[in-house]
Amino acid sequence: MKNLVVIIGSLIVAFAFNFFLVPYGILSSGISGIAIMIGLITPFDIGLLNLLLNLPLIILGYFKLGKQITINTLICVISLSGFLYVLPVVPLTDNILLSTIFGGMIGGMGVGLILKYSGTSGGLDIIAIIVSRTSNFSIGLLLTGMNGIIVLISSFAFDWNIALYTLLSIYITGKMIDAIHTNHVKLTMQIITSKGEIIRDDLLKSIYRGITITEGYGGFSKEKKHILMTVVTRYELLQVKEIVRHYDETAFINIFETVEVDGLFAKKQEGLG
Helix, strand or coil: CCCHHHHHHHHHHHHHHHHHHHHHCCCCHHHHHHHHHHHHHHCCCCCHHHHHHHHHHHHHHHHHHHHHHHHHHHHHHHHHHHHHHCCCCCCCCHHHHHEEEEHHHHHHHHHHHHCCCCCCCCHHHHHHHHHHHHCCCCCHHHHHHHHHHHHHHHHHHHCHHHHHHHHHHHHHHHHHHHCCCCCCCCCEEEEEEEHHHHHHHHHHCCCCCCCEEEEEECCCCCCCCEEEEEEEEHHHHHHHHHHHHHCCCCEEEEECCCCCCEEECCCCCCCCC
């Protein structure tokens, strides 16, 4: 199901590129934007460029984000590159401003959908997720900031009008990503289980967070329980729940939104666990 959503999200992004942005030379965010720029000034295919430029960052994602998200990212990059190659480059409107707005909106919807279901569209998304995990900055804000360099490059490669349209498109894309994918929202999870040690070991291998463990017992059964407490992002919530349910289907999980995290948030730096 996740892979299907990632593929659909990739199709949406490719649609935004080839029918709104590429026909007017407007760049998208991240590595895809660089691929579009190179493709516009060289004979190389944009889809192939997108695949080749993303490979080094996919490798980085494997070491920093884990195997599963790397697989999802690879599926996304291959799907996006394929759709960019197959879909024709045809403008749906002769108005460049409308193309900029709708290209940014639709592209942001696609990327937000991919991120929401544990994937990335590759490129700078990977760097943004890594940074957001250890800070309170949203992914959309980080992507908007990092993509400023693409605007500067496009101003030299094309002209300032295209650069400003690119800036508008990137800004709208970032806003749409944050509206759909709230990865920067922090959640506190309390997990009450009789399989505390094995769940703890798997969580520490799988997520970039610390865990505090205390002991308790069931008020009715008086059975010994472990209480695991950790703070995660919405991005990691589904992964944690899947791990817990894999070992203990009867575990009690209490989830509530965290207003603020004061202190270091990364597992290897903080004082949890």
